[in-house]
Amino acid sequence: MIQARFPIVARDELAPGTVLLRLRAPALARAARAGQFVHVRCGDSHDPLLRRPISLHRVGVAGADRGGLQPDEVALLLQVVGRGSAWLAQRRLGDELDVLGPLGRGFRPEPKAGHLLLVGGGLGVAPLVMLADEAVRAGLAVTLAMGTRTAAGVFPARLLPEEVEYAVATEDGSLGQKGLVTDLLPALLPWSDQVFACGPWPMLRALRRLLQLTPAKRAQVSLEERMGCGVGVCYGCVVETRHGRRRVCHDGPVFNLDDVVL
């Protein structure tokens, strides 16, 4: 685990309130795995006191196109929801972020899975893009299904590896199929060997209901809980699982969907 200050080398506002930051962070880039997160200080003083958890969105790799990332760079995709995320989104080129990570247990594709189905609700797409990058590099087939309220929240197709099949649903029908991301899944599930999801709890519940109709499919989900320490000490982030209470920051954030009490 690394704690260091890393400079911002690129900043792109993808939509109002949604910002893509690139950090030059060689040590972090080397250690990071898809589904892990970093705990980021969100102020120059100790206010707010607690760091905020942000998924590793992407890591630059020599010889691979990762949305323009250079090797040794790490990307974070941020959505402004409150004070901490607003402070982060206001940082400029050259500013440094105080980052602790990589933290947690990431996604674990099964060795025999050849076709991965990734399901993102809103900003839940953030960690899935790194999984898509890694899977494409490993020669796996990847379908990414994403759902948001309107077209403005859709992750830009131009930033995805061209090998990824991309399916979009918007609640207002302004892009892709009108409806929820889970409406896309009956057509996509039969082709997939393993499912990976990140998004709001109602989306995860709907995914579980769909998977109960096709019990052979296994799914891993990345959970979001409010965090304190981020390293397994404070028990501020526990969730109920079939194996008892588990810490999202230390035992997750990625869990088998079957194990989570939704």
Ligand SMILES: Cc1cc2nc3c(=O)[nH]c(=O)nc-3n(C[C@H](O)[C@H](O)[C@H](O)COP(=O)(O)OP(=O)(O)OC[C@H]3O[C@@H](n4cnc5c(N)ncnc54)[C@H](O)[C@@H]3O)c2cc1C
């Ligand atoms: C493992 C993990 C990965 C994450 N990855 C990302 C990411 O890649 N990009 C990103 O933008 N955000 C991500 N988040 C969510 C992010 O941590 C929160 O949005 C952030 O902590 C909010 O801080 P704030 O000070 O801006 O808002 P606050 O002022 O603390 O809260 C504002 C509002 O957001 C709600 N909220 C705050 N934190 C959470 C949370 N964890 N889950 C649900 N609701 C919350 C609060 O209840 C409140 O309504 C992730 C969270 C976790 C646990």
Ligand code: FES
């Ligand atoms: S945030 Fe402290 S144990 Fe998870």
